[in-house]
Amino acid sequence: xxxxxxxxxxxxxxxxxxxxxxxxxxxxxxxxxxxxxxxxxxxxxxxxxxxxxxxxxxxxxxxxxxxxxxxxxxxxxxxxxxxxxxxxxxxxxxxxxxxxxxxxxxxxxxxxxxxxxxxxxxxxxxxxxxxxxxxxxxxxxxxxxxxxxxxxxxxxxxxxxxxxxxxxxxxxxxxxxxxxxxxxxxxxxxxxxxxxxxxxxxxxxxxxxxxxxxxxxxxxxxxxxxxxxxxxxxxxxxxxxxxxxxxxxxxxxxxxxxxxxxxxxxxxxxxxxxxxxxxxxxxxxxxxxxxxxxxxxxxxxxxxxxxxxxxxxxxxxxxxxxxxxxxxxxxxxxxxxxxxxxxxxxxxxxxxxxxxxxxxxxxxxxxxxxxxxxxxxxxxxxxxxxxxxxxxxxxxxxxxxxxxxxxxxxxxxxxxxxxxxxxxxxxxxxxxxxxxxxxxxxxxxxxxxxxxxxxxxxxxxxxxxxxxxxxxxxxxxxxxxxxxxxxxxxxxxxxxxxxxxxxxxxxxxxxxxxxxxxxxxxxxxxxxxxxxxxxxxxxxxxxxxxxxxxxxxxxxxxxxxxxxxxxxxxxxxxxxxxxxxxxxxxxxxxxxx
Numbered sequence: 001x002x003x004x005x006x007x008x009x010x011x012x013x014x015x016x017x018x019x020x021x022x023x024x025x026x027x028x029x030x031x032x033x034x035x036x037x038x039x040x041x042x043x044x045x046x047x048x049x050x051x052x053x054x055x056x057x058x059x060x061x062x063x064x065x066x067x068x069x070x071x072x073x074x075x076x077x078x079x080x081x082x083x084x085x086x087x088x089x090x091x092x093x094x095x096x097x098x099x100x101x102x103x104x105x106x107x108x109x110x111x112x113x114x115x116x117x118x119x120x121x122x123x124x125x126x127x128x129x130x131x132x133x134x135x136x137x138x139x140x141x142x143x144x145x146x147x148x149x150x151x152x153x154x155x156x157x158x159x160x161x162x163x164x165x166x167x168x169x170x171x172x173x174x175x176x177x178x179x180x181x182x183x184x185x186x187x188x189x190x191x192x193x194x195x196x197x198x199x200x201x202x203x204x205x206x207x208x209x210x211x212x213x214x215x216x217x218x219x220x221x222x223x224x225x226x227x228x229x230x231x232x233x234x235x236x237x238x239x240x241x242x243x244x245x246x247x248x249x250x251x252x253x254x255x256x257x258x259x260x261x262x263x264x265x266x267x268x269x270x271x272x273x274x275x276x277x278x279x280x281x282x283x284x285x286x287x288x289x290x291x292x293x294x295x296x297x298x299x300x301x302x303x304x305x306x307x308x309x310x311x312x313x314x315x316x317x318x319x320x321x322x323x324x325x326x327x328x329x330x331x332x333x334x335x336x337x338x339x340x341x342x343x344x345x346x347x348x349x350x351x352x353x354x355x356x357x358x359x360x361x362x363x364x365x366x367x368x369x370x371x372x373x374x375x376x377x378x379x380x381x382x383x384x385x386x387x388x389x390x391x392x393x394x395x396x397x398x399x400x401x402x403x404x405x406x407x408x409x410x411x412x413x414x415x416x417x418x419x420x421x422x423x424x425x426x427x428x429x430x431x432x433x434x435x436x437x438x439x440x441x442x443x444x445x446x447x448x449x450x451x452x453x454x455x456x457x458x459x460x461x462x463x464x465x466x467x468x469x470x471x472x473x474x475x476x477x478x479x480x481x482x483x484x485x486x487x488x489x490x491x492x493x494x495x496x497x498x499x500x501x502x503x504x505x506x507x508x509x510x511x512x513x514x515x516x517x518x519x520x521x522x523x524x525x526x527x528x529x530x531x532x533x534x535x536x537x538x539x540x541x542x543x544x545x546x547x548x549x550x551x552x553x554x555x556x557x558x559x560x561x562x563x564x565x566x567x568x569x570x571x572x573x574x575x576x577x578x579x580x581x582x583x584x585x586x587x588x589x590x591x592x593x
Contacts, residue, residue, distance in 0.1 A: 067363045069093065072381040078348075078356045080322045085315065092308035093384050096301040106303060108144045110152040112159065114184045124179050125162035127189040128568040129155060131196040131561070134435055134586055135464040139190045143303045145583030146296030146310050154581050161578060162571035169567075175538050178563040194558040201515075202463030202471035209472045216459055220493035229498065241483045241494050243450065243501035246510075254511060255412040258437045258534060261513040261546025263451045263500055268441040268509035271408040272530075276401070277506040280444055280526060281424060282324075285317030287400045292317065295397050300390045300425075302588045309588075313398075316391065320424075320526055323389075329525040331386055331426035335448070336481040338523050345382035389525040390425030396576065396593040398422075405439070405532050414540035416566075417573050419592050420532040426525040431475045431517055432465030433457060435551040436533040438512040440520070442504035445527030449520050450480045452499045454513035454549045460497060461517075475517060504529075514541075514550040533590075538566040 069090055076086035114123045132140040144151050169176040182195065191197045203212035229244040249257050251270035269277060285292040292314035302309035311319075323329050328345065332338030348357045363369075363377045373379075395403045405418035419436075422443070429450075440449055452460065463471035477487035478494065480501045488494060499517075502510060512518050520529070536552050539562075547553035552562070569592065572584045576593040584592050 064367045065098070067367060068377060068380050068384070071359055071363050071377040072384050074356055074359050075378070075381050076385070078353055079326055079328070081319060085311070085319075088306070088308045088311075089385075089388055091306050092299065092301070092304045093387055095304040095308065096299070096387050097384060107139065108142050108151045110144075110150070110155065111142065111188055112155055114186050114189050116186055120180070120183065121163045121166050122159060123184045123189075124166060124182070124564075124567070125159045125571070127182075127184040127192070127196055128162055128564050128571060129158055130188060130190040131564045131568050132191075132198060133565060133568070135198050135200050136467045136587060137200070140196070141303070141585050141588050143583070143585065143588060144307070145302070146298075147581055147583045149581065151583075154583055157579060157581055158571055158575055158584070161574045162567065165567060165570045165574055174559075175563045175566065178560050179567065182560055195560050195564060198561060199557050200463070200468065200471060201458065202461050202468075202473065205470055205472045212472060217493055219459055220496040223496040226496065226498055231501070241478075241480070241488045243480060244498040246500040246502055249511075252410070254439070254509075255409040255415070257511045258439075258513070259412070259414060259541075259544050259546065261437075261454050261516075261544070261549060262511060263453060263513060263516060264511045265500075265502060266509045266511065267507065268530075269507040272441070273402045276403070276443055276530075278444055279528065280320070280324075281313075281422075281528065282317045282321045284398060284401060284422075285313050288313065288398065291399070295393070297391045297393050298589055298591060300387065300589055302585065313393070320389070324526060328382065328385070329389070329426070331383075331523050331525060333383070334426050334428040335521050335523050336479060345378045347376065347378045386426055386525065390423075390427060392421050392423050392531075392589050392591070394582070394591045394593045395420040395422060395530070397582070397591075403530070414536050414544070415534060416537040416540075417535050417569065418532050419535065419590075420530055421590060423529040423531055424525065424527065426523055426527075427521055429479055429519045429521045430465070431473075431478070431519045432467075433515045433517050434512070434533065435514060436535050437514045437546075437550075438518075438534065439509055439530070439532040440504065440512060440518075441509040441530040441532070442506050443528040443530050444506055445522065445524040447504050447520055447522035447524075447527050447529060448481070448501065449504050449510055449518065450499055450501045451510060451512055451516055451518040452497060454516035454546065456497050457515045457517060457549055481521075513546060514552060533592075535569050538562070 072093070073086050073090050076089055077083050081089070112126050112129060114126050118126070129142070130140045132138070142151065142155060145154075147154055149157075166179065169179070184192070184195070189196055203209055226244055230242045231245055246265045247262060249262070249264040249266050251266050251268070254264075254266050254271065257264045257266075288295065293312050295313040296310045297313055297316040298310045299308075320329070330340065330343055332341050332343050348360045350357075360377050364371070367375075369375050369377070395401055403420050405420050406415060409415065409418075460475060461471075461473050463473040466473050466476050474491070477485075478491070479485065479487075480499070482488070500510075502508070504510065541547060541550050541552035542554040544550070544553075550556060557565070572582075572592050575581050575584075582591055582593045586592065
């Protein structure tokens with residue numbers, strides 16, 4: 001439908017489907033001669049698949065993109081990635097990086113409509129299904145996932161357990177009163193104001209921007225200096241911004257710091273098992289044995305076309321181990337102060353396969369790329385492959401990993417459920433805030449974290465981040481590792497808004513309050529971060545000191561929205577605990593279970 005490659009494609013595609021196993025038809029061991037033939041056949045298959053990839057790319061793209069993608073595919077295969085996985089990787093890169101794909105990934109086609117014939121509980125639970133739990137425009141994502149049942153069966157199961165949760169709500173309670181008094185309209189109950197769509201914080205752009213900035217400048221000018229709280233000895237003035245010293249709390253006080261809305265550092269080794277630290281994704285896969293084949297690891301864009309948005313824990317661990325041995329998991333370009341700023345992705349050497357060396361030379365010559373250019377094939381391919389390492393997995397999918405955050409925090413009265421996620425990948429800075437309170441704990445590698453005070457969020461902007469064109473968010477230009485940048489010179493208010501900056505090492509943790517602006521950046525693709533979202537009980541945070549700025553504070557969101565929000569999160573938890581079904585995401589990468 002979208003391209004035609006003629007007889008070449010039809011003749012080569014069957015070759016790509018040939019088995020490359022080293023065993024015969026009946027599984028018997030093959031002779032050395034047969035093994036040599038099998039190895040040759042695998043090389044032939046890979047080359048044929050490369051030609052197919054080129055034929056497809058030639059129809060999809062003009063100019064240098066197709067050649068760079070072809071080289072990336074070839075390098076993946078050369079480095080030991082199975083050719084089927086390499087094809088899936090190219091598919092993912094097309095969808096995520098270039099946003100140009102003939103079958104661009106999108107939300108599931110399986111949907112549930114509110115019907116006039118639905119009983120009240122069914123209609124309410126269908127509305128809860130489509131409630132958006134983040135201040136990001138658009139539908140709540142219902143996506144096709146790696147769960148063992150089809151999406152329609154999974155969302156139908158959600159409605160069933162949601163009705164069980166609804167029926168168990170306390171009689172006479174405010175949540176039940178609100179839900180009983182609301183009837184969702186017929187159709188898909190998404191983006192309903194005051195019900196399934198949250199209130200979006202932040203000044204409206206462009207109308208309210210000038211007035212907001214003027215008010216922010218006045219507040220900053222009236223604030224006292226922060227020099228006595230700064231890291232180091234030099235004052236922060238004129239064109240230089242510097243962080244303040246972080247407050248450090250005992251591990252037994254972490255839950256209280258969340259309750260109070262404090263930004264604080266803590267020793268995570270005092271509340272989590274020691275074996276969690278300096279652990280790699282490969283270690284976790286080995287820990288799970290055969291289970292690793294069925295545990296999904298979700299990429300940054302889990303809805304990517306042709307189900308390329310996830311892979312198994314076993315496959316991902318194998319990929320990471322292979323790249324670690326080849327020294328290809330380092331990305332200095334994501335950090336202004338990289339440990340090894342002169343590091344470069346290796347070009348094919350004399351020990352590389354002849355066909356990779358030839359293709360590298362051909363692409364560089366054809367595109368007239370200088371030998372040491374940042375656009376050299378190996379450097380562009382290395383950057384494209386960074387997309388493949390940015391992944392998350394909810395630790396509840398990892399039964400052998402000893403993480404119980406509710407217990408680790410002492411099971412505080414206000415906490416309904418924690419959602420612990422493991423993150424990997426080299427990432428650049430991205431300022432944003434999250435709706436729930438959050439713990440960031442380094443498990444493996446080093447990463448930089450910066451956090452602003454939560455009570456300053458609505459003075460800095462209030463918007464969740466650079467997610468909506470109709471809300472002001474001008475913090476994106478600030479990088480703590482560039483304290484004398486042009487942005488800092490043009491935004492002197494930054495000197496009066498305290499933020500901390502910490503280099504997290506394994507065992508170190510940071511409390512990030514609800515809606516506090518924060519950012520993480522790391523050069524290492526094999527770093528592992530435990531990111532734990534804290535979802536409180538219904539109305540529990542309204543009495544906390546953090547209520548004035550928390551997403552769950554009194555009046556922060558419409559009452560009906562919060563009643564549906566807590567119903568949804570309780571149903572998601574019950575669905576996992578009773579049926580082991582998940583696949584419900586904050587957006588398209590952070591799974592709640």
